[in-house]
Amino acid sequence: MQWSKIKTLFILCFFILNIYLLIEFLNKQEQADLGVLEEQESSIEDQLESENITIDDIHIDVTEESYISAEQKEFSQQEREQIADFDDQNTEVINDSIIVSQFEESISIPDDASGDDILTILEDNILYLEEYVFGEWNNEMNVLVFFQEKNERSVYYNRSGIVLVFLDEENNMEFYTQTILEDAESQGDSRTLIQPIRAVEALYVNNELYPNEAVMSMDIGFYTRVPLENNEQVFAPTYKITLDTSNDEQEYFVNAIEGTVLNNRYTDFLDEPIESIVANIETMDDDSELKNDVLERMEPMLDEDNGVN
Structure with a gap:
């Protein structure tokens, strides 16, 4: 016992x-x-320091984000009438979803105008412009790029949610194209994002960040390159990283969940929107003066010599 x-x-x-x-x-x-x-973490920071690669003071508070999905908007009859009421514009809507509009008189841009200033100039000339933010002035193509926002974050270079304003040789606004995304829906639970330093490391190990360059800024938005068959697109949280290189400033994009670098040339990001819009404009009536004027300006952008494949 x-x-x-x-x-x-x-x-x-x-x-x-x-x-x-x-x-x-x-x-x-x-x-x-x-x-x-x-x-x-110490290792990558030491490597960057040893090659004189600097990172400006960057603050990104978000640590989790979900994938989102959205479809391209088709314009209602009421919206078409609203577009037709814009003063001094020759406008057409292609396939119910793409606005192409030419200003009867080009609109000048002040030399010192900021992105917000340009938005103010255009606010009475473009539908739902309050949903967009200024993205960049692409000097190579002489195009102003405006990104649509979803969940208070920019949707970068997407063919279904972008405004492109094309300038003449004197930097006056001649015409624009516009697409709009419908309301976004979250896809699944929020996911933990990689740390910003890991996004910088991804550029470094992929030979996109070189000695004596600088990481100037970093932001987070959404990006995709995979449209689905039903016109719905799924967007991944994405870091946009602006580098000060030996030549100029360049933008790179890194998937904020998987850590993959999405492209290696910032000009390539405009390829898909421009190619898609040109393909749709080519379906317009051949006797359309608007079609001929717009294609005359846009088609040279598709030439390999101009940097667009």
């Missing part, structure tokens, strides 16, 4: 000891993993 009690006590003691040892092991493993992560 006494031996049975002693045996039970030993078994209980060994059980408690095993639990204690397991907890100690897990704690040490966690500390080791944290040490590896700290060493990795």
Whole structure:
């Protein structure tokens, strides 16, 4: 009877000891993993410093984000009438979803105008312009790019949610094209985003970040290159990273969940929107003066010599 009690006590003691040892092991493993992560972070920062690659003071508070999906908008009859009421514009809607409009008189841009200033100039000339933010002035193509926002974040260079304003040789606004995305829906639960330093590391290991360059700014929005058959698109949270290179400023995009670099030439991001819009404009009536004027300006952008494949 006494031996049975002693045996039970030993078994209980060994059980408690095993639990204690397991907890100690897990704690040490966690500390080791944290040490590896700290060493990795220190390693990439040391590598960047050794090559004189600087990172400006960047603050991105978001740590989680979900994928989103949205479809391209088709304009209602009321919206078509609203577009037709814009003053001094020759406008057509292609396939119910693409606005092409030429200003009867080109609109000048002040030399010192900011992106917000340009939005103010255009606010009474473009439908739902309040949903867009200024993206860039692409000097190579002489085009103003405006990104539509979803969930208060920019949707970068998407053929279904972008305004492109084309300028003449004197930088006056001649005509624009516009597409709009419908309301966005979240796809699944929020996902943990990679740290900004990991996005910079992705550029570095992919030979997109070179000695003596600088990471000037970083923002987060959405990007996709995979439209689905039903016209719905799924957008991934994406870091937009602006670099100060030896030649000029360039933008790169890194998937904020997977850490993959999305492209290696910032001019390529306009390829798909422009190619898609040109293909749709070519379906207009051949006797359309608007069609001929717009294609005359846009088609040279598709030439390989001009940087668009």
